[in-house]
Amino acid sequence: MDEIAKALKSPIWWCSACFVAILTSLLAGYLKDLCSVAAGSLSHRMHRRRRRQFRRDARVLRKLSRDRALLAAYGVTVMHDFAIVVATLFFALAAPPAVYFYHTHPDWDVFPQLSPPGIPRFLPIATLFIALTGMLYGFTLPRKLRLYSRAMRKALR
Numbered sequence: 001m002d003e004i005a006k007a008l009k010s011p012i013w014w015c016s017a018c019f020v021a022i023l024t025s026l027l028a029g030y031l032k033d034l035c036s037v038a039a040g041s042l043s044h045r046m047h048r049r050r051r052r053q054f055r056r057d058a059r060v061l062r063k064l065s066r067d068r069a070l071l072a073a074y075g076v077t078v079m080h081d082f083a084i085v086v087a088t089l090f091f092a093l094a095a096p097p098a099v100y101f102y103h104t105h106p107d108w109d110v111f112p113q114l115s116p117p118g119i120p121r122f123l124p125i126a127t128l129f130i131a132l133t134g135m136l137y138g139f140t141l142p143r144k145l146r147l148y149s150r151a152m153r154k155a156l157r
Contacts (some may be wrong), residue, residue: 001120006136010099012036015127018088018092020140022088022092022133022134024135025136025138026085026142028139028140029138029139029141031141036050038048057147061150064151064154064155069156071148071151071152077144078144078145081137081140084133084134084137085134085137088130088131089140
């Protein structure tokens with residue numbers, strides 16, 4: 001039990017959990033369509049829900065393919081979501097080596113008077129916030145990318 005408590009206090013554990021959570025969210029976003037197809041064949045309610053989602057997507061697709069300005073604005077939102085997911089993944093990958101380096105090389109600390117002793121308390125909370133943000137954007141990104149790519153193909157015909 002002490003090992004678990006010790007691991008939870010480690011910022012490296014929190015950043016690793018952040019990385020895994022964001023990748024899992026991206027994977028779930030891609031697998032969501034396959035799961036809804038399977039659920040739609042088993043349940044009438046899921047089949048209706050999937051039809052409503054297709055209608056909504058078709059409406060968005062028609063609007064995007066007709067209006068180039070709207071398509072460009074939607075492209076900006078897709079790129080924004082992509083940048084957030086990449087930034088959160090970069091944080092999750094870069095933070096553990098940085099924390100490790102900070103603990104093993106205290107003489108390289110630029111502002112030693114500002115450095116808190118031990119692990120900063122805000123790091124697990126900040127990591128949790130970054131992971132939740134990355135998961136939210138990562139889960140919706142595959143659908144937005146699919147709609148944007150279809151709209152681009154229709155608009156360029």
